Amino acid sequence: MDGNDIPQGKCPVMHGGNTEMGDSVTSWWPKTLNLDILSQHDTRTDPMSKGYDYREELKKLDVEALKADVLALLTDSKDWWPADYGHYGPMMVRVSWHAAGSYRLADGRGGAATGNQRFAPLNSWPDNSGTDKGRRLLWPIKKKYGNKISWADLIALVGTVAYESMGLKTFGFGFGREDIWHPEKDTYWGNEKQWLAPSDQRYDDVDKPATMENPLAAVQMGLIYVNPEGVNGVPDPQKTADQVRETFKRMAMNDEETAALTAGGHTVGKCHGNGSAEDLGPEPEGAGLEDQGLGWLNKRTRGIGRDQVVGGPEGAWTSNPIEFDDGYFRMLMDHEWELTKSPAGANQWKPVNIAEGDMPPDVEDPSIRTMPMMSDADMAMKVDPIYRSYLEKFRADPEYFRDTFARAWFKLTHRDLGPKDNYFGPDVPEEDLIWQDPVPHGPTGYDVEAVKAKIADSGLSVADMVATAWDSARTYRGSDKRGGANGARIRLAPQRSWEGNEPDRLYRVLAKLEPIAEETGASVADVIVLAGNVGVEQAAKAAGFDVKVPFTPGRGDATAEQTDAESFEPMEPLADGFRNWEKKKYVVSPEEMMLDRAQLLGLTAPEMTVLVGGMRAMGTNHGGNKHGVLTDREGALTNDFFVNLTDMDYSWHPAKDGTFEIRDRATGDTKWTATSADLVFGSNSILRAYSEVYAQDDNAEKFVNDFVSAWSKVMDNDRYDVKAAA
Template sequence: MDGNQVNSTGKCPVMHGSHTSTAASNTDWWPSALNFDILHQHDRKTNPLGPDFNYREALKSLDVEALKADLRALMTDSQEWWPADWGSYVGMFARVTWHAAGSYRLGDGRGGAGTGNQRFAPLNSWPDNNNTDKGRRLLWPIKKKYGNKISWADLIVLAGTIAYEQAGLKTFGFAFGREDIWHPEKDIYWGAEKEFLAGSEHRYADVSKPDTMENPLAAVQMGLIYVNPEGVNGQPDPMATAAQIRETFARMAMNDEETVALTAGGHTIGKSHGNGRAEDMGAEPEGAGLDEQGLGWNAKGRRGIGRDQMVSGIEGAWTSNPTKWDMGYFDMLFGHEWELRKSPAGAWQWEPVSIAPEDMPADVEVPSIKTTPIMTDADMAMKVDPVYRAICEKFMADPASFDDAFARAWFKLTHRDMGPKARYVGPDVPSEDLIWQDPVPAGRTDYDVDGLKARISATDLTVAEMVATAWDSARTFRGSDLRGGANGARIRLAPQKDWAGNEPERLARVLSVLQPIAIEAGVPLADVIVLAGNVGIEKAAQAAGHSVTVPFAPGRGDATEEQTDAESFDALEPVHDGFRNWLKADFAVNAEELLLDRAQLLGLTAAEMTVLLGGLRVIGANHGGSKLGVLTDREGALTADFFVNLTDMANRWTKAEGDAEIYEIRDRKTDAVKWQASRVDVTFGSNSILRSYAEVYAQDDNADKFVRDFVAAWVKVMNADRFDIAA
């Protein structure tokens, strides 16, 4: 560099310390601007393994038994830098796994252990995840040894499962197949709070009514996995806590029996740590210094290990033998009377009014020292809530039923976000089909696709009817937990057939036409619905002067009512769909933000979202036949007219009188209203990023590209849940 060009103040022209920089970002300058981070995350450029790496292929060379043997050896290989309680890490690894999987919520399918997201902020630094960083670091030698053959996501879940086996539980099974992400998930809304452990009132309309918690949240406070162990907002009240537990676990897709099994089983091994002062803990991993090398919560001025640990602030074990799988939790909870006391860290906990020394757990470092057992407010809820208590009494009368209930609930907890069983890999995959896996029978591939298309084409179904029905069937797919989608044809079953977003009357008419065709051909309706959508698109393209064949992959099956957990499918009901210009109700966020959310769940890029929306508009696939955003005089033809007219400067936009959400496109010369549109539509002209995509498709030389891109994006959505075919 020319010395004369050096800034006279000695400043380097490159921005440093962006994490502490005061430089404003675009969202700082324009807070209401649409944030596209939700669609730009997990770009393949962030994956250090490269585009050719296939984890499922790598798994084929994994020595599973050797890996499990190494994990079993790790359970008692106490490390000096982080010694194991009672010489066993079973409690630690059970907690690491539980806290990875326990962030799952049914509302939008986000969270969970399926991506290894516990390695990144904010989860790696949540107060409730205190010291899980030590567990992951203890696993590092094993991860290093097996390398790309085992993902962090699979290893974290397997570690907890092996921990329970080491403690004596016969587990239900285990499946490999979770692929790692490589940076934080920016799309997950964990709550609006600006500080950890802020009061529950920030996410409840009424804290005394747990069902008023903001959707799709499940945990009661920012930075917790489920409920506050000290009680509601830290105030002990087991009955109030029971109400929060019931709502929170329901939002984690667990019923009452699964909730009791997980609570009791989770506290059968291990202990809670609160033998210190909160002010002595160092910063969390994301806030710790460089010398901490990614670890956090390290004690200042004290040992901070062994008997001297601080995690939750509650101090003590729940059972007499905290490294063994037994009925000790129930023996302790129901065998004693309990009273409130404070831990050494000042946290509320329940301790026995009286207890014999032989029933007390040993100190984690000095076996000859006996310590006082504890219960959290959540544990006491199991005793005082009549429903939970009855389940506990059932388990106590039949220990084998407890073993089975916990093993199944643990398997569900750790596999809930993996999607259908078709994605499971490994020798320990259970043969039993479970209803929460959304099972779908195998379909057929040996039929005359062209002949079936001809029969569909000969019906009186319109292009819009065929396309809208196929779209509605497929749009339920959620990449977050890999549920929903067109496979299974559950759109014909309750509850989906009655959802307002699926236009029940129109849906029933279309299905009444397609069902007989499917029956006569001996082909699952799921395939026929998608194929009808393809026929509609081919007709629309032909009307626009393009001859295209939409790729089709047969093989879908039709799920039965018995294979459908109707209650859990309620969470998949669309209450908005910007692609079909529909909102069921008013929302706190704008319609365009809801569109981004649905696009992300469908696995779409911003460009794919753009071309799909524009194409669906001109085809006439709007909900209820609405004309909003149908910016064409050739409705039903797959043209780029939506983008052409959106960007045409011969037009101007105004808000419609009497409705702030409706916009009019007017001719600049005559001021005549040409079309009306929603705020979702006009966003594609007003937002600089979306307009850049819209302009591509509005160009005179990109008419063919528009059709090709629309077809590719359409096929991507139709096949999103086809885990039986290559992507």
């Protein structure tokens, strides 16, 4: 059939291919390792011009003019989405809060540092209803300042400016968040298939909050924190308090910070449930073209002002919802509360008795007084003895409360921005905060070659040097820019005792490297990285190649006092496919865990591939195990892993404990053993394509050069001090 033979009324474009037959390879073959996460921030999706440098653009930003424009916006109510009480302050606080509130400590993902609230699924979470209107109100400001302000920075900033406008002296603000340009679709937010599915699906036992599935922190799909109506929507303040405690702990907040954030967050604004959720249209991602990216639009009834429906509960928490004062404590602590229902049918609490003068005003007519409300999470603050003690302390000392909340708000909006070297602007606080993982800048004037010579003469093996440097650097997480080799925290608690770091070997290696640092004036952090570089150079030479691994001095050594050991505990590696190790057997496969680690390290699929092959060849496996060491020249940086993995003279057979045997086809003898984290490089079609490149006879040198490049990337991931100075 040619073009003239197309039947009348039929479109020549194929329809339904992506929906009827699956939208990806993994829809057809769900067990296939999905490598998409390694191209999650592919530069091809970035619309900015080549060479665009956000930090350079920030230097052109008139910060005071920007803040003045935000302040003006806060009281410039728009007819299409009028401001409660004539002030958008509480709304903008919510926009900032819900961007930052998706952060979780376990893997550092979520948070405000990327502007991910603009994209699915976060833009369409039920808990984020209304934030779409806030971002659209901000568009004229973003349009005006253009490339000089990222969406991520603007979204984080507006809440801070809003609090200032409502009477809070904030702790400061740092710019420096760079935008992403498409959804982080491979971030795991839970396995539920519906919004607000019962939270039992996330827990082994919903009555034991600590049994929530890692790395999750929010209690239900589509929520930022906890269900405001109670556990699974059933009011019980103490049970809610228990969930609040676990959830905020997983979001890097202690009990005092949690109490301060709850009180300070609910000191301003209100909930919007004065109507029926049935009147709302689809969320942004499900809305029609004519809605132009807005969601939850009410096209049946008025749906704005006092009739707005954003969530279930309805009402304000305080008598003056646009002033930062002590009204929350007075309202919550000075009244008895009883259960009631909002017009939207949600469970909430109302005061048993309240004077009309203590009631909050109507959002449109200040002469009308309305009934205040408390959520189950608010009642949790009153019922739980620990939270209540903090509320009483805050009420007795208003200045202490203001300072505690301002610091907690700063942490909330900056905890995933990374070290202070990433902060930019006139309002960056001088004080170093322990949750910023401070690292002093290290010395740079020492003789690097002299240090390398001493390391080479130390008697340490290639595997010792490379494995120690890797273990120090692999903690880096691009998600929240924590971890890495800078600071040499591998020698401090808790990292020095992590099973994945082989404590006995680590102590032995550090006993050799720390004196070298003291003798030469270098930092221990630099010496650890240099030792890894020396090991790589020695291994490359053994393979017949003279290479020099790039190195920039200046890493510092953190102290125990500069290290929040408790916040590092969730960062302990449970597996490391690069060193062919897992702490125990998990539901998730070793290769999937390797993929997750590679993404946090900012690696591409080819970089992950070349690093695994090189690490195996150099014999850096955990505990010296021989799985995947597919070479007779262990210790040399050869491409033997790929050569032998792709060699059809061998066959592959499942063995015990999830391992495999690689046998000589001619003799039947077992030549090597391997794990699934090895064989995936031959079985997965994409990874095999990369493996074949490195197995080619003419690519032995390319393999070494690519390994050195990827290795240096991992070692330098956390050199924000260098990047900031560039």
